[in-house]
Amino acid sequence: xxxxxxxxxxxxxxxxxxxxxxxxxxxxxxxxxxxxxxxxxxxxxxxxxxxxxxxxxxxxxxxxxxxxxxxxxxxxxxxxxxxxxxxxxxxxxxxxxxxxxxxxxxxxxxxxxxxxxxxxxxxxxxxxxxxxxxx
Numbered sequence: 001x002x003x004x005x006x007x008x009x010x011x012x013x014x015x016x017x018x019x020x021x022x023x024x025x026x027x028x029x030x031x032x033x034x035x036x037x038x039x040x041x042x043x044x045x046x047x048x049x050x051x052x053x054x055x056x057x058x059x060x061x062x063x064x065x066x067x068x069x070x071x072x073x074x075x076x077x078x079x080x081x082x083x084x085x086x087x088x089x090x091x092x093x094x095x096x097x098x099x100x101x102x103x104x105x106x107x108x109x110x111x112x113x114x115x116x117x118x119x120x121x122x123x124x125x126x127x128x129x130x131x132x133x134x135x
Contacts, residue, residue, distance in 0.1 A: 022135070023135070025134070025135070026133050026134065026135050027133040028044070028130060028131055028132050028133040029131045029133070030047075030128050030129065030130045030131065031128070031129050031131070032049075032124055032125045032126075032127065032128045032129075033114075033115070033124065033129055034124045035068075035115065035116050035117065035123065035124065035126075036068050036069045036070075036114060036115070036116045037066060037067070037068050037069075037114065038061050038063050038064065038065055038067050038068075038069065038113060038114050039065065039113040039114065039129060040065040040113075041113065041129075042060060042111045042112065043110070043111055043113065043129035043130055043131060044109075044111070044130050044131055044132035045107055045108060045109045045110065045130045046107075046108050046110055046115070046127055046128065046129055046130065047105045047106065047107050047127065047128040047130065048090070048105060048106045048108070048127055049105045049125060049126055049127065049128060050105075051092045051106060052092065052117070052119075052120040052126070053092055053093060053119060053120065054091070054092065054117055054118055054119025054120040055089050055090065055091040055092075055117065055118045056089070056090045056091075056092075056115060056116075056117050056122075056127065057086065057088075057115065057116050058086075058087045058088045058089075058090075058110055058112035058114070058115050059083040059084075059086045059087055059112055059113075059114050059115075060083065060084045060087060060111065060112060060113055060114070061083045061113060061114040062083075062084050069116075083114070087110050087111060087112045088108070088110050088112070090106075090108065105128075112129070113129075115127050115129075
């Protein structure tokens, strides 16, 4: 922890020291990006909020931030020409719209900046990207 000089001198004549506040970038953040939309940062982990029957696809894509990647052929989620690497595919069989394991969202420690789904129509809010903070 670092300190800054306070504005009130002590009786001995020395300035008081107060903790220096941390910048906002020191804290992590989260975002629920739209389907197949390239994000500016790569996630630290992803959270699948409401597991649906089908597959979730995560990748690291090149291209401009905010650009929506076109879907590839049927059965594939992301156009492979735009993706630097396909990070992970997670498939959930059965009941559409299930609430996750024991009613909880599923947290996965993977790095990705774009996501999509196949076997269901993904929507913003289905997946949350979590970003790590740092100084």
